[in-house]
Amino acid sequence: NKVLLATRNRKKLVELQRILDGALGAHRIALLGLDDVEEYPELPETGLTFGENALIKAREGCRRTGLPTIADDSGIAVDALNGMPGVFSARWAGRHGDDRANLQLVLDQIADLPDEHRGAAFVCTVALVLPGGKEHLVDGRQSGRLLRAPRGDGGFGYDPIFLGDGQDRTNAELTPQEKDAISHRGKALRELAKLAAKVLPA
Ligand code: ITT
Numbered sequence: 001n002k003v004l005l006a007t008r009n010r011k012k013l014v015e016l017q018r019i020l021d022g023a024l025g026a027h028r029i030a031l032l033g034l035d036d037v038e039e040y041p042e043l044p045e046t047g048l049t050f051g052e053n054a055l056i057k058a059r060e061g062c063r064r065t066g067l068p069t070i071a072d073d074s075g076i077a078v079d080a081l082n083g084m085p086g087v088f089s090a091r092w093a094g095r096h097g098d099d100r101a102n103l104q105l106v107l108d109q110i111a112d113l114p115d116e117h118r119g120a121a122f123v124c125t126v127a128l129v130l131p132g133g134k135e136h137l138v139d140g141r142q143s144g145r146l147l148r149a150p151r152g153d154g155g156f157g158y159d160p161i162f163l164g165d166g167q168d169r170t171n172a173e174l175t176p177q178e179k180d181a182i183s184h185r186g187k188a189l190r191e192l193a194k195l196a197a198k199v200l201p202a
């Protein structure tokens with residue numbers, strides 16, 4: 001009873017495994033990563049939405065392995081930047097996965113704005129693609145605002161500059177469990193786990 005988690009982002013993979021392990025409970029599933037798949041290609045993430053990109057990744061994983069495959073496409077939508085970086089969050093400053101540079105560019109782009117205009121939301125869409133061809137999408141969202149300088153070493157990506165609504169610590173200052181409880185990814189995956197219990201073989 002195996003499911004593939006189709007992500008190249010190590011820190012995202014850790015979160016996916018942790019949240020799913022908790023949410024799937026008794027429904028025992030072995031979660032494989034792309035390290036277990038030979039010669040997995042770089043995929044062009046050309047979708048204009050998180051859902052399209054999540055499907056591009058999950059379809060490829062399923063096609064290559066014949067396993068039910070889960071993929072996450074996520075990012076941060078900044079109000080003052082009209083929802084950008086959005087689907088471009090991983091490469092906003094040019095180099096894919098350069099979290100520090102991406103975060104710094106966003107800070108620079110909104111440097112002059114007061115707190116009330118620093119709203120932002122993390123968004124996550126998770127796709128589950130089954131070998132028979134059935135496809136499922138679930139979303140999660142966490143609203144908050146952006147600080148002026150990074151705080152904390154936990155999490156990844158834009159976590160050090162993001163203060164969730166009702167929080168006095170950035171996402172990077174929360175414990176992993178605290179982040180999962182309120183994060184876009186936590187919400188989407190708990191939804192997916194309910195679905196998985198119904199559509200995956202027991
Ligand atoms: P895969 O496509 O292989 O899964 P990726 O890092 O390229 O890995 P995305 O295309 O979904 O993944 O990009 C998501 C980016 O959005 C990620 O690099 C972070 O910069 C940001 N992001 C997503 N979730 C985040 C989170 O929980 N906390 C902080 N930043 C996050």
Ligand code: NA
Pocket residue numbers: 045053073074087088090
């Ligand atoms: Na993406």
